[in-house]
Amino acid sequence: MIFVFSDFGVNGPYSGTMRSVVMRHAPDVPICDLMCDAPDRNPKAASYLLAALTREFQAGDVVLAVVDPGVGSARQGLVVTADGVSYVGPDNGLFEMIIRRAEKVSIKVIDWMPDDASASFHGRDIFAPVAAWVATDQAFASHPIALDARFGPAQDWPDELAEVIYVDPYGNLMTGLSARSLDEKITINAHIVSGARTFSDVSEGSAFHYRNSIGLCEVAVNCGRADKLMGAVIGSTVGVN
Structure with a gap:
């Protein structure tokens, strides 16, 4: 193929x-x-x-x-x-x-x-x-x-990139980091988000990070847009706390 x-x-x-x-x-x-x-x-x-x-x-x-x-x-x-x-x-x-x-x-x-x-x-x-x-x-x-x-x-270049590397059509933010522990917090443009397993585990409008389908750390907002909420674009720095 x-x-x-x-x-x-x-x-x-x-x-x-x-x-x-x-x-x-x-x-x-x-x-x-x-x-x-x-x-x-x-x-x-x-x-x-x-x-x-x-x-x-x-x-x-x-x-x-x-x-x-x-x-x-x-x-x-x-x-x-x-x-x-x-x-x-x-x-x-x-x-x-x-x-x-x-x-x-x-x-x-x-x-x-x-x-x-x-x-x-x-x-x-x-x-x-x-x-x-x-x-x-x-x-x-x-x-x-x-x-x-x-x-x-x-x-x-580092083995993992602490930046946003892709913004999908829903406004979700893929990072160049492998998935983090749900106990860790992620920071993008002063927005601090906790981890969750998936969208339905948080309330509507809440931001969270999770392990996406290809193993990367991704930041999303349930029924919303993380890119708009956080003012994030490709290249935005990602902090891990």
Whole structure:
């Protein structure tokens, strides 16, 4: 299966055209839109979110991941194979947490580029064909690199990120922290919230933190919006008390 993870959103031609290239090159491989609203132009936040989603993948799967504010620059394209799953996308830290948390990892730099590749849409013109070729065991120009040759700044990122990394359509705040004990308190913009098991365990309008479905610490308001209540956005600092 090929999973697509991007910050393209549902409007405009970007998600559809990239997906169509994958389907044209690998018509017999199922394709799934994992996320098209990953943190906007934010490879760091997206790295923690993508790593939390690995429970959905199995050995042999391919993840086409594009959060690429540096498209067209000197940054390289990568195929990262981690615990049997291949990740295709830019070398900008997007795969840092995948690499760091995997037991077995190899990295290849993508050397292939079509003559007519757009300088602003490598997702469609480079990463989508390569993802399809990886999924169908077809060759393309590449070369291996050592793990420490990947995007340097990302290697200094913390193992867990004490920030909001995603705001879902309900205003719930996913953090880059693993789920906390319900006895701990979480602070966002001076709002202190206690832990609860799930929404129905607190009264309407009450804020709480909980273990979300992918194992992260998430802050929500029962029948309300935590982002509005706390004035929180992606990048807001999360304190643990």
